[in-house]
Amino acid sequence: MERLEVHGFRNLADTQLRPHPHLNVVTGPNGAGKTSLLEAIYFLSRVRSFRTRQNDRLIGWGAEEARVVAVRGHDRLGAARTPGHTRLRLNGADAHTRSALAARLPVQLMNTEHQRLLLDGPRVRRQFLDWGTFHLEPDYRELAQRYQHALRQRNAALRVGDRRSEQAWTPVLIRCAAAVDVARQRFIEALRPIWSEFARQWLGLESLELRYYRGAAAELPWERVLDEQLERDRTAGFTHRGPHRADLILSRDRIPAADALSRGQQKLLVVALLIAEVKLWSRQGLTPVLLIDDLPAELDPAHLHTVLDTVTGDPTQVFLTAIDGAALPTDLPPGQWYQVCEGRVSAMV
Ligand SMILES: Nc1ncnc2c1ncn2[C@@H]1O[C@H](COP(=O)(O)OP(=O)(O)OP(=O)(O)O)[C@@H](O)[C@H]1O
Structure with missing residues (x-):
């Protein structure tokens, strides 16, 4: 972003910034509005907080x-x-899809909650997977929506025992499932080598694995998967297997990373995943925005330095918050520093 304007957002005073293309450091005391500034950028891309x-x-x-x-x-x-209404604009016209802005402004957030990616249920990892795939393959969003639509229709038919509708939607579901699956697998295949290089370097471990679980046994075609589950699906009134049950499995020697790694190692493993995704996007010609909120509180200076080093030189634009700039590595690359005080953001010279 060459320019950023924020009006009426949380506690921030009306703000106009000319961010640095690579590194922007936002400092200020608790409650000043640092996170709100990152949240404003995130909102512009994802249309949510x-x-x-x-x-x-x-x-x-x-x-x-x-x-x-x-x-x-x-x-x-x-x-x-x-109140109650969001309006999106792109180049002077209304934008009607939520992903229109995200496609032009890929954001990645790292904050003190990023470990949820490892510890929470599969939903949060599927979101990671979906955004990652979307930025590599812009048609993916529509494809994933078609899959979700077919899934809802089939489930509705299963629930009420409408065989005709079930039989009409099953082949649609199969076609969409196969396409969603292939796109996600391409994303993971591209991500894995980047991630494993970072994970190996930062954790000093060789035996880390990142696997994609597609929501069903790997070797069966989707038609067989659904066929084998048909009676179970009819009894339960919903579709048991499919990309809606997919997951990313992070492990060490086949033991889930949540059990096999220390808390600090888990953090690094997730940071490696998030940074690998940013790296992959920038290798594809995108210019991602990386929002790092209060990471100095989470990562030691050496690892923080390594993380920043990794994205320096890429087209990635970083916004990094810290209560105290002194907690940051001393040899940060050149950038713009901002001070936030009671919602007022001022550029430091
Ligand atoms: N809608 C709102 N309007 C005005 N102020 C708000 C609104 N929502 C939250 N706030 C206030 O905005 C302030 C800024 O919060 P923010 O989380 O951005 O600060 P921060 O600088 O990131 O703090 P910390 O370092 O403690 O995380 C808080 O004091 C909060 O009470």
Whole structure:
């Protein structure tokens, strides 16, 4: 982003910034508004927050709307939230799909909760998988939506015992499942070597694995999978197997990473995954924005340095928050530093 404007967003005063193309360091005391600034950028891309499911919370107290605008290359992106309603703008016109802005502004967030990627249920890993695949294959989003639609229709038919509808939707589901699966596998195959290199270097371990579980036994065609499950699906009233049950398995010597690694090692493993994804996007010609919120509190200076080193020189634009700039490695690459104080963001010279 060459320009970023934030209006009426959380506690932030109206702000206009000209961010550095590579590194932006945002410092300030607790409650100053550092996370809110990252949240504004995230909202512009993903049309949601990483802190709340209720976008109305983003509207500053006393403000009528929260609005974020960015200029990036030839594109001008905007997202505004008024109570109950989000409006997206792209190059002077309304944008009607949620992914229109994300396609032009891929963001990756790293914060103190990133370990959830390892410890939570498969849903959060499927989201990681879906965003990663979407940025490599822009048609993927529509494909995944078609799969979800077919799944809902088939499940509805299974629930009420409507055999005709079930038989009509099953082949559609099979076609979409195969295509979703192939796209995700391509993403994982591209991601794995980058991830494993980082994971090996940072953890000093050789036997780490990243596997894609496709939501069914690997060797069977989807037609067979659904056929074998048919009676079970009919009895339960839903589809048991498919890409909606996919997962990413991280392990060491076949033992789940959550059991086989220390907390610190788990953090590094997840950071390796997030950074590998950013790296992959930038190798594909995208310019990702990496939001790192309070990571100095989570990673020791040496590892933080390594992480920043890894993305320096890429087209990646980093926003990094810290309460105290002194906690950051001393030899950070050149960038723009900002001080946030009671919602006012000022560039430091
Ligand atoms: N909708 C809102 N309007 C105005 N202020 C808000 C709104 N929502 C939250 N706040 C306030 O905004 C302040 C900034 O919070 P934020 O999390 O951005 O700070 P921070 O600098 O990241 O702090 P920390 O270092 O403690 O994480 C908080 O004091 C919070 O109470």
